[in-house]
Amino acid sequence: MYTQSFNVPDSPGAKTVALAPSSDDPALQAAFDTRIDADGRIEPQDWMPEAYRKTLVRQISQHAHSEIVGMLPEGNWISRAPSLKRKAILIAKVQDEGGHGLYLYSAAETLGTSRDQMLDGLHSGRAKYSSIFNYPTLTWADVGVIGWLVDGAAIMNQVPLCRCSYGPYARAMVRVCKEESFHQRQGYEALLVMMTGTEEQKAMVQDAVNRWWWKCLAMFGPPDADSPNSAQGMRWGIKRVSNDELRQKFVDATVPQAKVLGVTLPDPDLKWNAERQHYDYGQIDWAEFWETVNGNGPCNKERLATRVKAHNEGQWVRDAALTHAAKKQARSIKEAA
Amino acid sequence: MSTQLKEWPLWEIFVRSKQGLEHKHCGSLHAADAAQALEMARDVYTRRQEGVSIWVVESKAITASNPDEKGELFDPAADKIYRHPTFYEIPDEVGHM
Ligand SMILES: [Fe+2]
Ligand SMILES: [Fe+2]
Numbered sequence: 001m002y003t004q005s006f007n008v009p010d011s012p013g014a015k016t017v018a019l020a021p022s023s024d025d026p027a028l029q030a031a032f033d034t035r036i037d038a039d040g041r042i043e044p045q046d047w048m049p050e051a052y053r054k055t056l057v058r059q060i061s062q063h064a065h066s067e068i069v070g071m072l073p074e075g076n077w078i079s080r081a082p083s084l085k086r087k088a089i090l091i092a093k094v095q096d097e098g099g100h101g102l103y104l105y106s107a108a109e110t111l112g113t114s115r116d117q118m119l120d121g122l123h124s125g126r127a128k129y130s131s132i133f134n135y136p137t138l139t140w141a142d143v144g145v146i147g148w149l150v151d152g153a154a155i156m157n158q159v160p161l162c163r164c165s166y167g168p169y170a171r172a173m174v175r176v177c178k179e180e181s182f183h184q185r186q187g188y189e190a191l192l193v194m195m196t197g198t199e200e201q202k203a204m205v206q207d208a209v210n211r212w213w214w215k216c217l218a219m220f221g222p223p224d225a226d227s228p229n230s231a232q233g234m235r236w237g238i239k240r241v242s243n244d245e246l247r248q249k250f251v252d253a254t255v256p257q258a259k260v261l262g263v264t265l266p267d268p269d270l271k272w273n274a275e276r277q278h279y280d281y282g283q284i285d286w287a288e289f290w291e292t293v294n295g296n297g298p299c300n301k302e303r304l305a306t307r308v309k310a311h312n313e314g315q316w317v318r319d320a321a322l323t324h325a326a327k328k329q330a331r332s333i334k335e336a337a
Numbered sequence: 338m339s340t341q342l343k344e345w346p347l348w349e350i351f352v353r354s355k356q357g358l359e360h361k362h363c364g365s366l367h368a369a370d371a372a373q374a375l376e377m378a379r380d381v382y383t384r385r386q387e388g389v390s391i392w393v394v395e396s397k398a399i400t401a402s403n404p405d406e407k408g409e410l411f412d413p414a415a416d417k418i419y420r421h422p423t424f425y426e427i428p429d430e431v432g433h434m
Contacts, residue, residue, distance in 0.1 A: 095384070109365075318345065318369075325370035
């Protein structure tokens with residue numbers, strides 16, 4: 001699905017993409033529109049409007065960065081997991097997130113951007129990633145709550161993306177969604193276990209829920225009224241369900257789960273609205289959300305620094321692997337001669 | 338280290354999900370060489386026993402058809418409906434054929 005190499009470009013790592021011509025040709029635009037309207041899929045070699053390509057590159061690379069940075073808050077707890085079983089589970093989950101990042105980087109590469117370019121965007125601070133990962137994981141309960149609520153919110157967001165108009169992105173999302181359900185369940189189950197524990201442990205769960213709930217609601221993005229680009233995304237079949245609609249679905253799904261768990265969600269305005277057949281909920285603090293998006297959250301600097309450090313410290317491994325590969329190849333050529 | 342060595346080349350990954358089925362393209366990844374690509378494909382695409390066999394092909398070794406020539410390439414088959422069984426009218430009493 002990612003191969004389109006009848007035109008092999010320069011750098012060895014770059015995706016072998018022959019970029020589809022981007023002209024203002026009305027016939028091409030019309031063909032594109034017709035396919036979108038018929039709910040068809042766009043593949044890497046197909047003509048696409050430049051703005052569609054740019055939007056996808058930005059969205060998919062940000063999504064990839066989020067998976068990669070998302071490994072950090074939970075990674076903090078791998079060495080402190082309360083049992084070997086929980087440790088193995090957490091390692092598996094964090095490893096999945098690394099894989100999700102890779103599927104998504106690969107999908108973005110089909111649009112003609114290179115892995116190095118994207119990593120550079122992340123490491124230089126130019127590129128954004130999901131703001132949710134800029135909050136700290138203070139206790140073991142945070143790990144459970146991240147699985148339950150953060151992965152839960154991510155699933156709500158990602159399921160409609162499986163029907164995205166861009167083929168490689170949609171296929172990557174199918175793969176991701178298959179793996180996400182374990183993430184949410186392991187988190188929720190870890191919390192269920194804690195809720196059978198001491199008063200202190202139960203309080204820990206409630207505290208983590210209190211700290212994460214509002215941040216999770218903000219994950220769906222600004223209200224529809226304040227999302228000017230949403231309509232274009234919908235028109236292009238990149239976005240299928242609006243921010244507010246997804247947020248509502250998440251709230252409606254989570255309230256009964258909280259009840260089973262035995263925690264309260266920290267919102268006095270949260271109540272069932274019989275008329276709407278949905279839960280009403282209170283005001284999200286958007287000022288705080290934007291502060292964090294713009295780099296001033298509690299962990300933005302730490303996350304980026306950790307990521308850059310890990311990348312730099314892995315440089316010798318990447319270099320050594322290439323040198324080793326070159327040596328092996330030279331040896332096998334010599335033996336054959 | 339020269340700069341052209343900086344990024345690992347790209348590989349396309351094909352996985353056979355179970356014995357008796359074909360290898361199916363499932364994605365791509367960067368790796369220094371084929372052996373490493375195989376190992377990484379194992380870790381990335383078969384963490385839950387999704388495969389019993391993996392092929393890796395360096396992306397640049399694949400030649401793809403040009404979408405602009407889709408017409409010339411595939412249209413010749415469009416008017417050869419007699420290649421399909423439904424083209425032929427067979428009396429009902431013959432039964433399944
Ligand atoms: Fe993920
Ligand atoms: Fe996840």
